[in-house]
Amino acid sequence: MEIRKVETDKKRYLDLLLLADEQEDMVDRYLERGTMYVLEDGGVKAECVVTDEGDGILELKNIAVAPDFQGRGYGKAMVAFLVRTYTEQYTVLQVGTGDSPSTIPFYESCGFRRHHLVKNFFTDHYDHPIYECGVQLVDMVYLQREL
Numbered sequence: 299m300e301i302r303k304v305e306t307d308k309k310r311y312l313d314l315l316l317l318a319d320e321q322e323d324m325v326d327r328y329l330e331r332g333t334m335y336v337l338e339d340g341g342v343k344a345e346c347v348v349t350d351e352g353d354g355i356l357e358l359k360n361i362a363v364a365p366d367f368q369g370r371g372y373g374k375a376m377v378a379f380l381v382r383t384y385t386e387q388y389t390v391l392q393v394g395t396g397d398s399p400s401t402i403p404f405y406e407s408c409g410f411r412r413h414h415l416v417k418n419f420f421t422d423h424y425d426h427p428i429y430e431c432g433v434q435l436v437d438m439v440y441l442q443r444e445l
């Protein structure tokens with residue numbers, strides 16, 4: 299397994315990016331300024347994008363594992379890589395996500411804890427309702443873990 303930085307043509311992984319964030323113009327808000335990594339294990343199995351949010355905060359803006367390879371530890375390996383790589387440079391790793399049973403337990407198992415909410419983020423910023431596990435996402439839940 300190898301995790302490497304993607305310097306150019308990040309949109310070649312658009313299918314994976316859209317798995318985590320289904321509206322492309324929302325991905326465009328952070329993709330270029332973000333640092334992107336892909337995890338290769340006999341082909342690209344996962345990607346993530348992180349951004350510098352100032353005040354020692356690194357934000358995980360997008361993380362996705364290819365559908366056929368979810369639940370095999372790739373997501374957790376990606377988070378562990380970020381923790382190892384950025385522990386000296388930042389104090390907090392933060393992630394914002396919908397209040398969904400498909401993502402919050404994953405982050406909690408990676409050591410994140412709920413920190414704050416941004417009310418109505420999904421209804422204010424996306425041009426269509428976003429559903430996960432049959433529930434419409436409304437507020438953005440921020441979770442943090444120390445680095």
Ligand SMILES: CC(C)(COP(=O)(O)OP(=O)(O)OC[C@H]1O[C@@H](n2cnc3c(N)ncnc32)[C@H](O)[C@@H]1OP(=O)(O)O)[C@@H](O)C(=O)NCCC(=O)NCCS
Pocket residue numbers: 317318319360361362363364367368369370371372373374375394395396399400401403404405407408
């Ligand atoms: C969410 C996602 C990144 C997790 O990656 P993954 O490789 O499938 O997860 P892992 O196999 O590394 O799982 C790590 C832990 O999280 C738990 N977990 C993962 N997905 C879960 C789910 N849907 N419900 C409950 N627990 C879950 C696992 O049980 C595991 O727990 P353990 O370490 O205690 O055994 C991946 O499923 C995915 O790409 N989903 C679609 C895109 C997405 O929703 N991205 C996040 C947007 S904010």
